[in-house]
Amino acid sequence: MTDASHEVARGPHHSGGVAPSALSAHRIVKRFPGVLANDEVDFDVRAGEVHTLLGENGAGKSTLAAILCGLYQPDSGHLVRNGVALHLPTPRAGLQHGIAMVHQHFRLVERFTVSENVVLGSRDLDFRLKRGQIDERVAAVAESYGLPIDPTATVGDLSVGQRQRVEIVKALYQGAEILLLDEPTAVLVPDEVEKLFENVHAMTRAGKSIVFISHKLGEVVAISDRVTVLRNGRVTGHVSGKGAADARELARLMVGRDIEMRPQRATHPIGHEVLQIRNLSLALGGVGVLSDVSFNIHEGEMVGIAGVAGNGQRELADTIAGLVTPTGGSIAIAGTMCTGRGPIHSRELGLAYVPEDRLGTGLVPSMSILDNLLLTRERSVLVDRTSLRPEAARLIDQFEIKANGPDHPARKLSGGNAQKVLLARELSGGRTTTKLLVVCSPTRGLDVGAIETVRRLLNDARSAGQAILLVSEDLDEVMSLADRILVLYRGRIVHETPGETASLAAVGAAMAGVLQGVA
Numbered sequence: 001m002t003d004a005s006h007e008v009a010r011g012p013h014h015s016g017g018v019a020p021s022a023l024s025a026h027r028i029v030k031r032f033p034g035v036l037a038n039d040e041v042d043f044d045v046r047a048g049e050v051h052t053l054l055g056e057n058g059a060g061k062s063t064l065a066a067i068l069c070g071l072y073q074p075d076s077g078h079l080v081r082n083g084v085a086l087h088l089p090t091p092r093a094g095l096q097h098g099i100a101m102v103h104q105h106f107r108l109v110e111r112f113t114v115s116e117n118v119v120l121g122s123r124d125l126d127f128r129l130k131r132g133q134i135d136e137r138v139a140a141v142a143e144s145y146g147l148p149i150d151p152t153a154t155v156g157d158l159s160v161g162q163r164q165r166v167e168i169v170k171a172l173y174q175g176a177e178i179l180l181l182d183e184p185t186a187v188l189v190p191d192e193v194e195k196l197f198e199n200v201h202a203m204t205r206a207g208k209s210i211v212f213i214s215h216k217l218g219e220v221v222a223i224s225d226r227v228t229v230l231r232n233g234r235v236t237g238h239v240s241g242k243g244a245a246d247a248r249e250l251a252r253l254m255v256g257r258d259i260e261m262r263p264q265r266a267t268h269p270i271g272h273e274v275l276q277i278r279n280l281s282l283a284l285g286g287v288g289v290l291s292d293v294s295f296n297i298h299e300g301e302m303v304g305i306a307g308v309a310g311n312g313q314r315e316l317a318d319t320i321a322g323l324v325t326p327t328g329g330s331i332a333i334a335g336t337m338c339t340g341r342g343p344i345h346s347r348e349l350g351l352a353y354v355p356e357d358r359l360g361t362g363l364v365p366s367m368s369i370l371d372n373l374l375l376t377r378e379r380s381v382l383v384d385r386t387s388l389r390p391e392a393a394r395l396i397d398q399f400e401i402k403a404n405g406p407d408h409p410a411r412k413l414s415g416g417n418a419q420k421v422l423l424a425r426e427l428s429g430g431r432t433t434t435k436l437l438v439v440c441s442p443t444r445g446l447d448v449g450a451i452e453t454v455r456r457l458l459n460d461a462r463s464a465g466q467a468i469l470l471v472s473e474d475l476d477e478v479m480s481l482a483d484r485i486l487v488l489y490r491g492r493i494v495h496e497t498p499g500e501t502a503s504l505a506a507v508g509a510a511m512a513g514v515l516q517g518v519a
């Protein structure tokens with residue numbers, strides 16, 4: 001590792017050898033109460049490259065980015081910009097040195113126009129410029145990086161992808177040379193991801209440095225010149241060179257052990273119909289949420305519902321679970337009508353349900369893990385809790401639930417761990433009577449090891465003959481697991497395809513509502 005503080009500052013276009021770092025961080029340490037978020041982290045980025053920070057949730061990526069842009073101060077360690085030691089007391093100071101962060105959650109003013117948002121907070125904003133001139137400048141900056149936006153549009157009217165573009169244009173307009181993109185693809189559909197990657201390439205061609213933050217291996221391999229992997233606040237490895245960064249090696253660095261990259265789509269005979277949904281519609285407060293939804297799921301079949309959040313997926317799952325009464329249409333589980341008959345009836349017919357809202361509807365916060373695990377298992381009044389303790393302990397271990405044993409109260413669990421308890425209950429073999437399993441975002445917020453476990457359990461449940469409805473915003477997950485994929489857009493099924501031959505482009509387009517015949 002070169003010590004950049006002793007490097008002579010050079011322009012980004014000097015020829016020969018490796019370009020010097022535009023920005024480097026040395027032995028960065030940052031603690032939060034009870035957490036060592038960055039532990040002696042070294043990181044650097046050169047002009048014209050994409051250097052990715054890869055790591056699971058909580059690895060310390062955002063913390064390092066916040067230090068690189070002046071939002072947080074390190075407890076120890078230092079930054080070097082173009083060979084000169086750098087102190088950044090504020091993000092404004094970062095910007096003065098050409099460093100800007102595009103946050104995971106946008107910070108735009110919805111009722112302002114694109115231009116107004118872009119120039120907002122610019123120091124050298126020339127108040128004598130006419131609105132039209134500002135619009136022209138903003139459009140010119142955007143255009144030069146292939147980021148088409150309408151400067152006069154109101155931000156509140158823009159899609160998520162367009163808002164992200166505004167954030168990037170804002171950083172460029174303010175003179176950013178180094179852009180920190182914190183999980184920029186988390187909010188995008190596949191088409192938008194592709195456009196973002198084109199923009200990133202346009203920026204690096206112009207000599208900008210990109211710090212790309214992600215936990216998605218596929219896209220990291222696709223976009224990065226170099227990758228630095230973080231785990232529990234520590235750097236576990238550096239990988240450089242396009243293609244050299246193979247996904248399996250990165251996964252190992254990220255998780256600390258080998259993991260199964262491709263869950264096997266089980267080859268199995270598909271049996272009798274377990275779930276039958278006919279012309280289901282739902283209006284909430286007079287607003288149509290689901291319209292004319294019909295599909296079936298058979299024994300040993302997993303059907304995936306893909307879609308951008310808020311297109312009716314959650315309501316569909318709640319309706320099947322009997323928590324919401326549909327406005328029209330019918331639901332049958334194992335041949336018995338259960339439309340509008342409530343959640344207990346659905347459970348009696350063999351439904352297991354992992355809702356989106358883990359602590360609200362899934363777990364009883366005041367009860368222990370043990371009691372939550374038993375909640376749906378036994379309907380008899382007398383349960384021999386003692387004999388089930390070892391089983392609960394085994395589940396805590398198997399699902400890597402971070403808790404002080406089976407008596408740990410559910411409300412004290414972090415979100416990810418609450419999710420694991422719920423999954424353990426609904427997926428573990430205890431409920432031999434499960435015929436239909438409805439799971440919403442089963443791996444969201446989990447780390448890679450737990451994701452692997454959950455996916456394997458879903459596969460096992462399918463192999464055991466359960467019918468599974470998998471609702472997930474993680475398109476990769478749906479594509480790799482489901483036997484059949486349905487895309488929900490504005491409450492309608494707009495696309496159906498077998499999982500095996502599904503095209504990412506077609507599913508992505510349907511999710512974005514750009515298939516023909518969709519309003």
Ligand SMILES: Nc1ncnc2c1ncn2[C@@H]1O[C@H](COP(=O)(O)OP(=O)(O)O)[C@@H](O)[C@H]1O
Binds near residue numbers: 057063
């Ligand atoms: N402002 C904060 N206060 C307390 N703890 C924090 C704060 N920011 C991050 N952390 C903790 O630091 C660790 C690293 O978090 P973060 O940098 O956000 O990880 P990542 O971006 O890789 O998901 C986590 O354990 C997180 O809970």
Ligand SMILES: [Mg+2]
Binds near residue numbers: 061182
């Ligand atoms: Mg983060």
